[in-house]
Amino acid sequence: MLVSQGFDAALAGVLGLLVGSFLNVVIYRTPVMMYRQWLGDAVGNLMKVDGVPSLWSLVFGPKTTTPAALEKAADEAAKSIDALPPFNLSRPASRCGHCGAAIRWYQNVPVLSYLFLRGRCGACKTPISPRYPLVELVSGALFALCAWRFGLTVTGALWAAFAALLICQFLIDLDTQYLPDSLNYALLWLGLIGAAAGLTGVPLTAAVWGAVFGYLSLWLIYHVYRIATGKEGMGYGDFKLLAALGAWLGADYLIAIVLVSSLVGAVLGSLLLLAGKLAHKDIPISFGPFLAGAGLVCLVAGPDTVRQWIPFAFPLGALAL
Ligand SMILES: [Zn+2]
Structure with a gap:
């Protein structure tokens, strides 16, 4: 049993x-594809x-036209824009971002190539x-965990996809302060x-209510905060991401997810502070990485363990929404 479990993992x-290697491409290219669009x-x-x-005439009235110079x-x-070469998840082939040298297949082996090249372009x-190797390692570890827990099953594959999307x-939110809809909706x-x-x-029913209340709770906080302070503390991507997490874990996990995400925020904030990444106070850290991190913590610990950690976060547990 243990042997086959270990083999699956x-x-x-x-x-x-290998998927982690592809995730690096997704993380780097999705925002660029979005900007181009x-x-x-x-x-x-x-x-x-x-x-x-x-749209100019639709906004300013049918008699106006877009100013000629514009x-x-x-x-x-x-x-x-039309003349630009294609840019998507498969094209162009991976290149060095500095010198443009094509990355050959043997330089693209997850983690090993990084070690072999001593962390430098060939x-x-x-x-x-x-x-890059860190994303591959984390992805590999989480896929192994899913297989260890659920075997090589559809359920295991589904939770591995959950990990990959999160x-x-x-990282996309950390880099750009955006949470692409394409990934949020796939998760949801x-x-x-x-x-x-x-x-x-x-x-x-718990999944549907999880999505509904996940979205609405942050939507409500966002607008109350906006009316009270005139500032925007979150974005719509955050509402969609919490909705997606609610769909995966159920409505009764929403409070726990938000609590764990503030813990992730504290840890991540300290790490970035230590790494000197937060030297400029005006660089915003959005809520998305904390939410995604909370989802990953729930996956690694297991939802039942999270319930044991913070039972007070499950006041409606008996209702099993
Ligand atoms: Zn190079």
Whole structure:
């Protein structure tokens, strides 16, 4: 039993290392893809295309048109955007961000290549961030944990996907203060589908209410805070991420998730402070990394253990929403 459990975990761990290598691509490229899309939309909306009125005339009235200079600039910008080479999760092939040298397959083996290259680009010797092998290691460890706990099953794969998506959201938000909808919605839908199929062990009603109250609670706090202080403390991505976590763990875990996320925030804040990353006080740390971190803590500890740690966070536990 233990031997096969260990074998499953080792196999999943190797898969997790390879997936982690891909997550590095997702973390780096998703925001860039998003920005390119936004820029293209912004420029396109200024132009009249095939008789469809520009957003300018929809906003300022049907008799106005986009100012000629702006339309001309938008037209040129649109041509430049169209002329850009494709950029998505599979193209272009991975390159050194410094010298542009193509990364060969043997330089792209998770963790090992980093050690073999001593953390430097094979061509120009520019240091490579240790974050890349770290993401691979964390992904490998979490995949191994999921297989150890659930075996090589659909449930194990589902929780591994949960881990992978949260790793991405954690780092993308830390880098950019954005939580891409594409990843939030994938997480939300997988949680709901997992509950509906009986794979996450959370009743479907608890998952749906978890998503509803997860979203609404932060939405409410956001608007109360905004009206009281005139500032915006969170973004809509945070509401969606807590909704997704509520779908995975159930409505009765929402208070616990928020409590654990403040703990993650304290730990992460101290670490960043120690690393000198928070020297500028005006650099915002958003709430997303804490929420994603809380989701990962719940996965690693196991939801039942979290319930034992902080039983007071489950006042409605008996209702089993
Ligand atoms: Zn290089």
